[in-house]
Amino acid sequence: MRKWLIGAALLLVPGAALAQAPSRAPCREVSETPLIRVDPESAARLAEIGLDRARIFALMRETSIPETMGCWAMPVGNFDSQLISVGMSQWNYGTGSLQPVLKAWVHGFGSRRKFKRELKRIAPAFGKLLFSKDCLAIPVKDKCRQGVLAAHGADGKLNPTILAELTAIFESDAMLQVQANAYVALLEEVRRDLLRVFKGQPITWRKVRWAVDTKIQQGFFPGDEDLARLRRKLAAMPDAQRWARLRAIFDWYRASSSTIDQDGVQRDYDWNWRAWNCMIDAGRIDSEAYEMLHLTYIRSRTAIGNSGRWQALTFERRAKIILGVGSVSGKIDGSC
Structure with missing residues (x-):
């Protein structure tokens, strides 16, 4: 939401x-x-x-x-x-x-x-x-x-x-x-959120755009405990699992989009799933994007509006911002 x-x-x-x-x-x-x-x-x-x-x-x-x-x-x-x-x-x-x-x-x-x-x-x-x-x-x-x-x-x-x-x-x-x-009041809140969520990291334009969309759709970001848990898991993850784990998130998005009660994604999800997996194959997902996609996943899966009706859309919108490639509302930007 x-x-x-x-x-x-x-x-x-x-x-x-x-x-x-x-x-x-x-x-x-x-x-x-x-x-x-x-x-x-x-x-x-x-x-x-x-x-x-x-x-x-x-x-x-x-x-x-x-x-x-x-x-x-x-x-x-x-x-x-x-x-x-x-x-x-x-x-x-x-x-x-x-x-x-x-x-x-x-x-x-x-x-x-x-x-x-x-x-x-x-x-x-x-x-x-x-x-x-x-x-x-x-x-x-x-x-x-x-x-x-x-x-x-x-x-x-x-x-x-x-x-x-x-x-x-x-x-x-x-x-x-x-x-x-x-909107400026929102951006002031986004600034505080960014400095907490990405403490010690550079605040890039990609992170700002991602944070604004997250704030508008869902209002808040993962808490410190969730951030710490996710980052511990990512740090301990064997390299051999790295891309399989990300593909699993893309599969979650595609499966959710295919269900009867997900709206706003029907024109987009199959194209996105193929393009984003292609980006993995082409080695086009950097470390910043990798972490941000996981942050997007743990927040999107808790989108509760209309009993979760917009979970796939929340992920889709932010994944497009992160990767620079995606289709939202039938509008395609970028390609693999």
């Missing part, structure tokens, strides 16, 4: 936008935007792990691709029982991740009067519901749930009016700043 932070850790469902939106309508795309401010103190800390402004926005863009096809908004409805998911990281009502984002946008106006004026301008039909006490509660109240469900069409998708209003809110300049603030 995905996770995001604005003050508290909050779970989301991976690839929500992709599940409802096979093709992307024109949108305001996630990219380096001059109007967005990055807090100087945060920027200084992130520079310690090699993240300047350009790389922060590159990571933001990379995150948005599987979540919203690169858009700042892309609202979707209740297909995953989360009522509404919206924003470049698909925050949602169901898990309580959307409410802090909406509250942050409200607070940015400085006065209730300015907020109400803007809401009336861009969300006259559903703004009052979306920002009601019932909808800002965690969990949402029944009156909110019923109101949101009533805003769905017969096809189970959001009706065009609420879709347009949510898009207008999340594509607004002020909401772009709110989303960027949330």
Whole structure:
């Protein structure tokens, strides 16, 4: 499962936008935007792990691709029982991740009067519901749930009016700043995680990208005890077993992907399994990637969202980052 932070850790469902939106309508795309401010103190800390402004926005863009096809908004409805998911990281009502984002946008106006004026301008039909006490509660109240469900069409998708209003809110300049603030807060947490998980090791760009994806999907990393146990086993492993052990992880991924209740991987897993095994045969997996694949395995096998429905997808996304080769959501990068 995905996770995001604005003050508290909050779970989301991976690839929500992709599940409802096979093709992307024109949108305001996630990219380096001059109007967005990055807090100087945060920027200084992130520079310690090699993240300047350009790389922060590159990571933001990379995150948005599987979540919203690169858009700042892309609202979707209740297909995953989360009522509404919206924003470049698909925050949602169901898990309580959307409410802090909406509250942050409200607070940015400085006065209730300015907020109400803007809401009336861009969300006259559903703004009052979306920002009601019932909808800002965690969990949402029944009156909110019923109101949101009533805003769905017969096809189970959001009706065009609420879709347009949510898009207008999340594509607004002020909401772009709110989303960027949330992402920078995430990166600050990722920095602390990286320094713990890879203590004493160089923090490479590959590790940063891997850690961001892990944080978004699952929220946290293996604990110190699990890290120590895994590294003891890897250190003691005979060289003759080295590649067989990694192939076993790839086999786990392929077998999981083949089962009836794994989603998001059907177009990808067979290609990935063949390409990644080919990389072993070609000697193209270095020691850093080898350890990171094992770290990904022990975290992906504990992905619990929808009773483990996304375990194979969590592994697939991060393995592609680690190896630079892979297919995710039917998009192939690299080759053996």
